[in-house]
Amino acid sequence: MTDSHVPPLSAFAAQLRSQQVELTERWMKAVFHDAELTESDRLTNEQLADHIPNILDEICSVLENQDLDHAENAIGRNARLHGKLRWKQGYRIDELVRELDLFRQMLTGAIVEFSEARPSFTRRHEERARHFIDEAVSFVTLTSIREVVSERDRKIDDYTGRLERANHELTLKQRLVGDLYESRMQITRSVVHDLRSFLNVFSMALQLMSRAPSRLETALALANRQAADMKTLVDELVEYSVVLGDSSPLVLERFALRELFDELVISCEPAIEAKGLRLQTAFDGALNEVVSNRLKLKQVALNLLTNAAKYTKAGQIELTMLAAQDEHWCLRVSDTGVGIGASDRERVFREFERATDDDIPGAGLGLAIVKELCRALEGEIRFDSQEGEGTIFEITFPMRLQAAGT
Template sequence: MTDSQTGTTLQALAGFLRREQARLTERWMQAVAADADLIEADRLTWEQLADHLPAILSGICIALEEQDLQPVERAIERNARQHGNVRWQQGYRVDELVRELELFRQELAAAVRAFAASDDTFTRDHESRALHLIDEALSFVTLTSIREVIGERDRTIAEYTSQLERANEELREQQREVGELYRSRMQVTRGLVHDLRNFLNAFSIDLQLIARVPSRAEAGLALATRQAEDMKQLVDEMVEYSVVVGDSSQICIEPVDLPMLFDELVTNARPAIEGKGLRLSASLEAGLVRVQSNRIKLKQVALNLLSNATKYTREGGIELVIARCGDGRWFMRVADTGVGIAPSDTERVFREFERAASDDIPGAGLGLAIVRELCHALEGEIHFESREGQGTTFEIRFPVDLKPRG
């Protein structure tokens, strides 16, 4: 028999399969529904179950007409990949996917035999050739679908693994932060206990002094008063920090009268500065009258910087400057001639419960941590320079017109 005759016969078979497509698909679906091993198929609708198999059948018909799989190999591969991807999303196992396609092959083989029985010109050679092409096509479909399922599974595993690694890294970071927080809490606890013990010891000694030597009562009371003031400062600092960190409410933006704020800052800071024998130099740029910000938080920033400068300066002076810095911003600068900050401590001093120097200076080491949190809320940029033994300059640059967030 010539290739032309074979081609004509296989074309007739392809036409038969196209006409029988609906009945063929229905018989296949009935076979799938009756198969006890195909669990996931029971959950699918008719359209979901059919999926890309009609398109694959169309490709097989073209392969029969051409007597070659190659012309439709790409189209069959594309449909097979889509079929495998859909079945993965529908929860199929690989064995279910293979079994389902095997049932489809059996239905096609039965259709070929039915056609052979109805057409005397369809020989055993024709049948063998047709079944070979169908087996070749469905083996290709099965292999491609399995690869797609495995690829999707591997991608999902890789994604879950990546998420797990990120979660583990975040957990390690949180554990590290918890460890650091614990250490810092222990540090401040030890510091508080130490300060409290010193306060109580001094207070006890002062009471004994007053009782034993009435003429020294005034000196004893002065010492006790100073200890009480130091403890009050420490407690006030901790309360202020807890309020700043715990405040998650929307910041209230309002017109701030800078000359009025400037006068208030000078009035508040001057007694402590001059009480240590230091000089206070303060200046406000003329014409800088009003900004949009939050007055209370700006005042907290300035007073914390001024308080820090006062605590760490033994002689010389402290400078407060408020002026413009261009590009819609203004700055608040506090400079001192104090002990300074070592280069190795420039990051550490902004952490909670850290101190710029090891001197026995009252406080919990929260001043700059408070400044950092407030500046974040006010969109302030912190710049500072410091030289050990020569002093420190903090300059905070704020927007002239602070906008609400969100």
């Protein structure tokens, strides 16, 4: 088919395709020399060209078909990619609009050149070509701007989300600092109160020794008891501080639960029987080896047993280990002690919470220590208690504790 039989706009589109490289370079030169486009100076030729050659090719299709709808999807896809890349390259919206306007001007100049070389390309053809080019470039500009705005909004949403999370974390940390401050003040008040009480009674014992030598044995017994109670208080404080301050990775080992069970019985039975209580024990023969931290498990059990003995004046303490479902096992410690009232159930694991009976030594940290240790050992604590009848604590542990990060 000869040129005379090719529709004028199709002939112009063919000319644009044949000059695609030249036209792209002409446009890039205009961009580089434009004083308003500062970001383009940092880009290579390849980065600057981006999807412009593809967009130019799709505009040629528009001219050939004299219909933007025919190539709208392809143009829109390339325009979005162009806008996204310009956003990443640091372009402002006005810079994006300016460089696409230079693209429009370059194509308009190509229309003039073609019409001057082709007398058959009439003014009507020029207007039609200008119309489709303006329509296509406007569509490219609008689509690119929308993509830039979308990227900006996503970034803003991301920053907003980070800011909200940071504010939430800050609020939690401020609350934690407040709780720590209150806890520290509570520690101070509790320890000062207990030490003052111990020292007052100790001072009374010393005065009794000096004023009534005949009652020396009574005074010594009173002083020894106060010293022992003071030691119990200090030991609990030290143990709790060690538990809270232990940031080292959890050391796991494989060991037989039966051995730990027997060790607990040997350790606790004399002190429990010394109070006139009975120690009942039961071990599930289905239990074998576990993977956990043996010392921390022992610490949990000892605190529960010690706590049970403190608050039980008559009856028995029971220690039980039994298998549970889903690869877990259960540690149970029960007593026939004073029990826990319904109003006190929410505060039993808090620091310095204990019975109001002044005869019970310690800082009230036993269950707080158990709670912190169970957090590390992934133990699930449950308890049931009836005031005046006793308490049952059950903690379910995994048979194989996983190391952090696995």
